[in-house]
Amino acid sequence: MKNQKRFKKIFSLVIATFALFVYLLFYESNLQIENEISKSSENTFELAFVNKVIDGDTIQVSINGENFKVRLIGVDAPETSHPSKLVECFGKEATEFTKNKLLNQTIKLKPDITQQNIDQYGRLLRYVYINDELFNLSIIREGYAHEYTFKVPYLFQNEFKKAEKEARESVRGLWGEACKQKTL
Numbered sequence: 001m002k003n004q005k006r007f008k009k010i011f012s013l014v015i016a017t018f019a020l021f022v023y024l025l026f027y028e029s030n031l032q033i034e035n036e037i038s039k040s041s042e043n044t045f046e047l048a049f050v051n052k053v054i055d056g057d058t059i060q061v062s063i064n065g066e067n068f069k070v071r072l073i074g075v076d077a078p079e080t081s082h083p084s085k086l087v088e089c090f091g092k093e094a095t096e097f098t099k100n101k102l103l104n105q106t107i108k109l110k111p112d113i114t115q116q117n118i119d120q121y122g123r124l125l126r127y128v129y130i131n132d133e134l135f136n137l138s139i140i141r142e143g144y145a146h147e148y149t150f151k152v153p154y155l156f157q158n159e160f161k162k163a164e165k166e167a168r169e170s171v172r173g174l175w176g177e178a179c180k181q182k183t184l
Contacts, residue, residue, distance in 0.1 A: 045108040045129065053103050055080045056094030056145055058123065061109070071123040072136045073112050074160045076148035078174060090174035094144040101138070105130055112154050119150075127156070140164050143173020 048061035048070075056077025059070050078088035080095050108129040111117060115125050128135040137156065139145045141163040149157060168175045 045110050047106060048109050049106050050102045050104065053095060053099045055082075055091065056098050056139060059098065059102055059128070061107070063109075069121075069123040070109065070126050070128070071119055071121075072139070073115055073125050073127055074148060074154050074156060075136050075139055075145045077139065077145035089179040090144065093173070094139070097139060097142065097144045101130060101135060102128070107135070114152055114154050115150075136160070137163055141167055143167040143170075143175050145174075 046063060048063045048068075050059050051062050051067070052060035054060060054069065057072045057075045059072075061068055061070055077094040077098070078091035079085045080087050080091035109124070109126040110129065111124075111126055117125065119125055134156070137159060140147055140160050147157070147160040147164040167173060171177075
């Protein structure tokens with residue numbers, strides 16, 4: 001009986017020590033990630049010129065004379081140019097919104113350290129800033145796109161989800177009557 005009590009105390013102490021170790025390990029890891037995020041937030045913009053809008057969430061830019069396709073992080077606009085999909089409700093409007101805001105404009109591109117640099121289709125994954133406004137957030141807030149998380153949460157995920165909720169509740173853009181009727 002005495003050995004059982006002693007074993008339980010030792011076992012409890014080992015479990016508590018292990019739990020503390022795991023907590024500290026993850027705490028340190030989170031601190032490192034937060035430090036990396038804050039470092040990456042400091043002036044890591046890249047200037048680019050938008051020379052083509054492919055659809056609401058994909059653009060083509062010129063950087064130092066070389067063209068790159070850019071996919072907006074955290075954004076999924078209705079399709080207009082997907083090779084195996086029909087044009088989706090509000091897709092043309094989303095593409096026009098992006099054209100009106102970005103085409104022939106100099107923008108700032110910013111990567112996100114929580115995301116891949118390039119997606120499976122060879123597109124740069126970036127946040128797009130126009131006149132210091134985060135366009136990725138604007139297109140969602142105005143109801144031209146959904147919030148979209150691909151595998152791993154990204155830095156502005158909470159803000160984008162909140163913007164989508166507000167657009168949906170305000171019945172803006174693709175949350176309006178035009179697209180509701182198409183899905184019935």
